[in-house]
Amino acid sequence: MDIWGELLGYIAGICTAVVFLPQSIQTVKTKNVQGLSLLTYVIYNIGMLSWILYGVYLHSIQMIIFNSISFVFASIILYMIIQDRKKHSM
């Protein structure tokens, strides 16, 4: 079960990355954060950070790798949303 169990983690991580990364990359490229919810990204970032730390606790390299990739993109988008809000509130 060991190899298959570990493989499941990679399949899960790659599927999650394939689903969420294209939109994230596009948002980072176009810098268009109109219509994105600040609260959603705050909660999403807390979730991703928790999955990474939980992955450390479970010694799961798959959870650490794939959630870290998501966390980096989500953090960039969160930062862009905050900068955009600041610009519009001035």
Add this chain to the structure above:
Amino acid sequence: MDIWGELLGYIAGICTAVVFLPQSIQTVKTKNVQGLSLLTYVIYNIGMLSWILYGVYLHSIQMIIFNSISFVFASIILYMIIQDRKKHSM
């Protein structure tokens, strides 16, 4: 670390649920699947199923519970998309 480690899993699972469930519940309620991508939901479902089985492998009740909730909603939406495609192809 045990209690804090387990707690991290619950925080992560709840954050993920809070971010994705409202949209899922709304889609299931309104039955409006226009603009939803079939391929995206196929990949998302494979990902969720893999996370659940990987959670079984890691003995993580948090991964099993929260990914199962996501999987149920994503499966219903996937079924609705397929039914909608069938209707429009007749």
